[in-house]
Amino acid sequence: xxxxxxxxxxxxxxxxxxxxxxxxxxxxxxxxxxxxxxxxxxxxxxxxxxxxxxxxxxxxxxxxxxxxxxxx
Amino acid sequence: xxxxxxxxxxxxxxxxxxxxxxxxxxxxxxxxxxxxxxxxxxxxxxxxxxxxxxxxxxxxxxxxxxxxxxxxxxxxxxxxxxxxxxxxxxxxxxxxxxxxxxxxxxxxxxxxxxxxxxxxxxxxxxxxxxxxxxxxxxxxxxxxxxxxxxxxxxxxxxxxxxxxxxxxxxxxxxxxxxxxx
Numbered sequence: 001x002x003x004x005x006x007x008x009x010x011x012x013x014x015x016x017x018x019x020x021x022x023x024x025x026x027x028x029x030x031x032x033x034x035x036x037x038x039x040x041x042x043x044x045x046x047x048x049x050x051x052x053x054x055x056x057x058x059x060x061x062x063x064x065x066x067x068x069x070x071x072x
Numbered sequence: 073x074x075x076x077x078x079x080x081x082x083x084x085x086x087x088x089x090x091x092x093x094x095x096x097x098x099x100x101x102x103x104x105x106x107x108x109x110x111x112x113x114x115x116x117x118x119x120x121x122x123x124x125x126x127x128x129x130x131x132x133x134x135x136x137x138x139x140x141x142x143x144x145x146x147x148x149x150x151x152x153x154x155x156x157x158x159x160x161x162x163x164x165x166x167x168x169x170x171x172x173x174x175x176x177x178x179x180x181x182x183x184x185x186x187x188x189x190x191x192x193x194x195x196x197x198x199x200x201x202x203x204x205x206x207x208x209x210x211x212x213x214x215x216x217x218x219x220x221x222x223x224x225x226x227x228x229x230x231x232x233x234x235x236x237x238x239x240x241x242x243x244x245x246x247x248x249x250x251x252x253x
Contacts, residue, residue: 001157003143005132007079007172007173007213008120008142008170008172010144010145010146010170010211010247011144011145011147011168011211012146012147012149012166013146013147013148013149013230014149015149015234015241017154017230017232017235017250018148018149020230020235021146021148021187021230021232021234022148022160023231024228025246025249026229026230029246029249029250030228033130033227034226034249034250035224035226035252036166036223036225036226037225037226037245037246037249038226039225039226040190040191040194040225041191041194041195041198041250041251043187043191044188044191044192044193044194044195045195045199047081047182047188047191047195048192048194048195048196048198048199048200049195049199051081051192052196052199052200052218055083056080056082056169057080057081057082058078058080058081058128059079059080059081059125059185059188059194060077060078061077061180061183061185062077063186065190068079072196
């Protein structure tokens with residue numbers, strides 16, 4: 001059973017939920033989520049570094065960047 | 073029409089205009105109410121930290137989106153786990169950061185700002201928290217229609233039938249397994 005008492009609480013896992021969770025974190029991470037996670041790390045690292053350096057990070061829309069990159 | 077070119081993410085301030093966030097769906101009203109009435113209190117009393125999106129080209133500090141993060145944990149109730157389970161763990165609990173709130177104004181939706189928030193959050197925890205105090209997971213109680221959004225950044229559902237059909241399924245990002253740098 002998975003329990004979360006409010007948005008601002010943690011998770012309490014038992015029974016099948018605890019077993020499923022432990023199995024997921026023990027098994028190798030499936031290729032697709034791993035690739036997506038690592039892509040998120042690559043995308044977000046400059047933002048986090050900017051934030052840690054300056055106290056803020058600059059966000060620009062992603063779609064325009066893609067268009068710009070297609071234009072070379 | 074809002075200029076989507078220049079936005080800044082920073083911590084919420086007491087004089088930010090938190091009253092104009094428009095999310096376009098009544099189901100998201102609690103997100104608006106939290107920002108307007110509670111976010112700064114939670115922030116200043118160190119309960120949960122809120123980071124806001126502000127338009128750089130505007131003289132106002134109107135909030136166009138926000139993310140709220142807090143310390144959390146995943147606790148395993150050892151006593152209730154089935155005896156026949158082959159899964160074992162040396163740990164009774166795992167440290168985590170929880171995404172308690174995430175919202176983007178409807179005028180900006182579709183431009184990737186939500187993904188930007190998520191990518192920044194993953195890396196902020198990875199660089200500023202995990203190496204110093206330990207933190208294995210980022211967790212979120214997702215709305216059902218947001219599951220795909222989180223999956224695109226590498227979050228996974230707790231893999232049980234009941235969770236997959238829950239209105240607010242549990243999702244997590246494994247910082248240890250995903251860490252590549």
